[in-house]
Amino acid sequence: AEWIGRNNNHVGGNDLLRPTQNPGYFARKEAFIKEFRIHSFNQKSIRAGVRDVREGFATPHAWIRSWDGGWRIKYDGITSKQKHRDIAHAAVKALGLDFGAVDVGEKADGSLQVLEVNRAPGVEGGTIDVYANAIKAWIEGRELGE
Secondary structure (H helix, E strand, C coil): CCEEEECCCCCCCHHHHCCCCCCCEEEECCCCCEEEEEEEECCEEEEEEEEEECCCCCCCCCCCCCCCCCEEEECCCCCCCHHHHHHHHHHHHHCCCCEEEEEEEECCCCCEEEEEEECCCCCCCCHHHHHHHHHHHHHHCCCCCC
16 A cells, blocks of 8 residues: 655645645555545435536546546435445544534445545535535424435
8 A cells, every 4th residue: 555645734635736745644545436425414414425527627636536636526416325324424423523524435345435524514516505404404303314
């Protein structure tokens, strides 16, 4: 496995796209066939997306699947499998959070790995409505999604 230096305060994989001379820590490079983002709210999945090539981006980075690397998160028509939801909910719970957007990598053998938990997920492209509805349902004591 290849180990790569990272900055403590990295954003969007930019420290990988432009490697740092003084890394704050090292991360192991893994090979994923797909990456998902699962929005978990009180142990329920309220939205799921998959990394997809950004429109108009000719050659996305092969393994740095960030916006700056030519990738986006596609939500339209995406449903998550139970195993994706389970690992996302467990990651949010392990951090003592009530909600978060969990990036999950899937390897060729089907195994999953949590890449990160976003404690302040972006709320563009309809995500704000999903969170607003989840918060409203929680306040009203109603059940949420999956």
